Amino acid sequence: MKTSDNQRESPVVHTRDLRMRYGSTDVLKGVDLTVGPGEVVALLGPNGAGKTTTIEILEGFRKRSGGEVSVLGVDPDRGDEAWRARLGVVLQSWRDHGRWRVRELLSYLTLFYEPYRERVFDPDELIGLVGLTDHADKRVGALSGGQRRRLDVAVGLIGHPDLLFLDEPTVGFDPEARRGFHEVVGRLTGTAILLTTHDLTEAEKLADRIVILVSGRVVADGTAAELADRIAGEAEVRYRLDGVEHVLSTADSTSYVRELFAEHGEAVDDLEVRRASLEEVYLALVRDSEHVAVSA
Template identity: 85%
Template sequence: MKTGDNQREPSVVDARGLRMRYGSTDVLNGVDLSVGRGEVVALLGPNGAGKTTTIEILEGFRTRSAGDVRVLGVDPEHGDEEWRARLGVVLQSWRDHSRWRVRELLSYLSLFYAPYREGAFDPDELIDLVGLTDHVDHRVGTLSGGQRRRLDVAVGLVGRPELLFLDEPTVGFDPEARREFHALVRRLTGTAILLTTHDLAEAEKLADRIVVLVAGRVVADGTAAELADRIAGKAEVRYRLHGSEHVVEVADSTRYVRELFAEHGEAVDDLEVRRASLEDVYLALVRESELVSA
């Protein structure tokens, strides 16, 4: 799923200056966003940041106020059925008839893609991909939460989409179901994915790139490591020396520790080097952006 270090695949999502206004309230304020072919991008942000609005515009479900948007080379406002067949959408939840059986449901849905997508998934191939082989004849209403989420993904993948939208995919999952879902997403090689999530660990595990949206603006865009370097380049070094505790922020922790031991040797005790986690970076970005907009 990851793109090369020096060359990014052509964009399947390209939004420039995206704006959305409801009355006198600006929900999006000039959002720039791109997703490369085969890339996994996580859209992070607090409630009200504009994540859902952004996704709905890209999916063609909402009309933007301003900006230029291309998804798979098409303006979503003018996307036709053939264009929609190239997308996959997995919502937080969706209602269906619980009496459908797994294979029966996917076989039925695949019929709608036949006029547009010659390479649509064979239902049994798709069932195997999402790990529901043992449940092909089970009714949807009898599936567990994790199994049901796998089916949701299968529904989004029926047409073998070039771009898959995942909206808060693991909300309410227990740890085991979350691990299983993450493993499933990692198997979707070649499919570009744009996911929204509040789970920072999930973003770090799944995404090639993380975009942080705060108050309708993109405040950061990069890998987890790049964001950490940008926001919190210093590391925190904690240690005890001659019975006293010391906490020091340094730019080069390796050099500092080497010099510390060269000078004090075995007198240094309880050494701990702490670098910024994605959570530290995210919270710093949100606080910084909220102070600017206040």
């Protein structure tokens, strides 16, 4: 997770006016994106918004049509093997290593990172981090879907990456597997993460900051609370006083509640302060942005 010191360091990801065109179709229309050291950023957006294209450009797998891009201080179009060793990538579908055993696979993959990285994860340490200790000697093909996804993360972390890409990491997970995956991500320290997801709860739980992409443009960038303020600057305050229910909206709920208790004390009951949920914010931003795009 980020700290105030991280914000003053050089970003691990920085794009300015990033553009991508396929034929006559503009997929990215001037995307500005920044990810700081150790920061977790969730990239949200409807299907076709340009999330996958953005990630592929940052990973160096796709050449952009225009704009400036820096990932770990390097233009991805010119990234070499040493640069790639600083990245961790977890794709949507797990890698087909079914005949390998978990520890055997991770031990083999460390050999590719050792020439470029001062520190490479010990396979058993990594297996413990992702919660696969009891499955270290199992063949990959015998793991459950959730366990294979944990192994995907282990593969992405082998080289102690400075930046980890997680593309829809919990698609198809049941609630228990999703919770386990979130615990794994929560234990990571020092690694910046760029996460793409359709799961708004996941974004709110894992991310320091949320970037919403619609029709190839960034339409919002901030914490979940900041985005909620953008849509609904006023909070709804509900409470009961002397048996009577009160409901009002206020731009400064903190001051209002403080004054309420100062005047009425313990007579205030059933107090609730409600702001727009992330889902409400997201849907409002997407709806408004798509309306503007159609009208343009």
